[in-house]
Amino acid sequence: MADGQATRPLNDRTKYMWHPMSSPMLTHNQTPLIIERGAGVNIWDADGNKYFDAMSGLWCVNVGHCRPEIRTAITDQLDQLEYHNSFLNMTHSKAVELAARITGLLAEDDMQRVFFSSGGSDAVESALKIARLYWRIQGKAERTKFIALENCYHGMHFGGTALNGTAISRTAFGPTVADCYHVATPNLYRNPWTSDAEELGEICAQQLERQIIAQNPATVAAFIAEPVQGIGGVIVPPANYWPRVREICDKYGILLISDEVVTGFGRSGAMSGARGWGVKPDIMCLAKGLTSGYIPMGATAVNSRIAQLFESTPPPQGLLLHGYTYSGHPVAAAAGLASLDIVEREDLPGNARIVGDHMLNGLMELRDYAHVGDIRGKGLMAAIELVEDRKTKAPLAPTSQFGNQIAAICRENGALVRAVGSLLIFSPPLVSTTQDIDILINALKVAFETVDAKLGAAMA
Ligand SMILES: Cc1ncc(COP(=O)(O)O)c(C=O)c1O
The missing domain is CATH 3.90.1150.10 (Aspartate Aminotransferase, domain 1)
Known part of the structure; x- marks a missing residue:
């Protein structure tokens, strides 16, 4: 154990930084x-x-931390091209390669196209916008509503904030985005109905269907959920839940968005969390495990249903007027490719x-x-x-x-x-x-x- 001397000057300067998700008053007086x-x-x-x-x-x-393969990929990319945008009809080779790699890894889930961003909240925001545009293109602009689960976490942008499943995270910054609704999460430990997993899966799926009907299915754009709720308490749904959710979404034509920011690329034991439940969503939100955090990056992947529509609709209807300066950042993409190499190889x-x-x-x-x-x-x-x-x-x-x-x-x-x-x-x-x-x-x-x-x- 070191004597700590080296850190004293640093500790004196910790007050200049506000920490995410914490009280500036409390952290101001604490040593992080x-x-x-x-x-x-x-x-x-x-x-x-x-x-x-x-x-x-x-x-x-x-x-894992500080893998030399990823370091090499990052520094090689820095030597070659540190940044370029991927707007309009420009891009660079690493973003192209990474999009192809992601769709390859998620081919079993029918993920066909990838839209890059800078993190998980961006990936969710992009998914919500793509979902609304998907309906607008088809002349169904009234399909604007999103349904999410109680206790869910979908990031910190205004769309995600409106969807987040704990009241405090919404009300602190209200009013948030309109048209977001919640249904019960299938939590076997805490629910008012049953201790039988299958019965709970069915009850919670029916709650979703009831909410869709109550809202009028013709006004619902998408249902969004994490395959396993993460920060909400690692709520593992019963095995029948996601397949029933897919059935219900299909019955009413509603898009299913799987927020895979935590579960994507292996965490829940399958390449995607949805695959672990035997379900193919329409849209996946990806981040975290995409680059293993070495460089920030998010991605929103869409299936053939969405890809075909957008790719056969001319502007202005089919114009995806959405994007970020750092969409497909070359250094992040290089880190992503090297990280996914490890995910596959190991x-x-x-x-x-x-x-x-x-x-x-x-x-x-x-x-x-x-x-x-x-x-x-x-x-x-x-x-x-x-x-x-x-x-x-x-x-x-x-x-x-x-x-x-x-x-x-x-x-x-x-x-x-x-x-x-x-x-x-x-x-x-x-x-x-x-x-x-x-x-x-x-x-x-x-x-x-x-x-x-x-x-x-x-x-x-
Ligand atoms: C399921 C889920 N979605 C979205 C996000 C937001 O990701 P980010 O913090 O990269 O914006 C998170 C972050 O933990 C998450 O767990």
């Missing part, structure tokens, strides 16, 4: 954890402490399945701790939902620091995990081994023992 270095599945803070990165940065460093979706099972089994060993309510996951994404009372499932008090305390002790024991309210969230790199996961599980065991012992002592 400053991460300085990464290699493989590990990262080191400014004091030299090493952690297993059980967050993959932010669900994105799927191939079969990371397969590894996510195998090591993900190991992680879920390990987490299950924690089920007897007093505040562990639910443990769930698919592939290399998992969550523990902490509760006040396991029998009644009473949630932790909103002010509870239990999750933060567990995360802090995990950190002392070499694993960086994410605590969000009552949730502990795990999304390690897809290159993790079972031994890496054991570091996480052991750190969690120590953390639960320690916090439970402290609580016990406090109550005695």
Whole structure:
């Protein structure tokens, strides 16, 4: 462990930065954890402490940190062409190659064309605009409505904000985009109906159908969902849910948008999350695992139904008046190609399945701790939902620091995990081994023992 001297001047300057998703008042008076270095599945803070990165940065460093292949691809590209746009009829070779690679990897999902952007929120925004334009081109401009799931997360632009499934994320910036509606998410642990997975899948699918009918199907543009809800708590839907959703969307002609920003390229154990449920959506939103976070990039992929319509409609109706300066950025595209090489060569979706099972089994060993309510996951994404009372499932008090305390002790024991309210969230790199996961599980065991012992002592 280093002595920390080197970081003092840096710590003095941390107040100039506002942190995403946090209170400027609180962070202004705190010393942040400053991460300085990464290699493989590990990262080191400014004091030299090493952690297993059980967050993959932010669900994105799927191939592991500082892979030399990606570095080489990036620097080679910087030597060749650092930037050019891809507007109108211009582009450059890396964007062309990457679009072809993505459609190749997602051919089984019938993803035919790719529209590039700079991140996940952009990918969602592009999907929403493409969906509305799809209907307008066909003379159905009244199909404007979007339906999403409670608890969902679709990024931070105004479209995504309007869709996001927690009220606070919408109301803080309201009024948001009109015409966004929500239906129940199939959460087996918390729902008012049933503990039977299949029955729940059917009930929640019917909720969607009811909402479509209530809205008037001729006014609904698309239903959007994450194949496995990520930040909303790693809600893994029952196996029948997505196939039923596809059926219902088809029945009313509604587009199905799969937000694959987290699940795309392997995290949930298949090349796409939707494929894991045996379903082909009309549009996919991609980011994070596309470049493994080495350079920011987003992409929106569309199927043949959408591609054919746009490619046979002349302007002005068929004009896609949407794009970003950094759409298809050459350095990001080079990073994406190198990252996807690794995803394929090392079969990371397969590894996510195998090591993900190991992680879920390990987490299950924690089920007897007093505040562990639910443990769930698919592939290399998992969550523990902490509760006040396991029998009644009473949630932790909103002010509870239990999750933060567990995360802090995990950190002392070499694993960086994410605590969000009552949730502990795990999304390690897809290159993790079972031994890496054991570091996480052991750190969690120590953390639960320690916090439970402290609580016990406090109550005695
Ligand atoms: C499902 C989903 N969609 C969209 C986004 C937004 O992506 P970004 O933060 O890159 O804008 C996220 C980010 O976590 C996400 O999890």
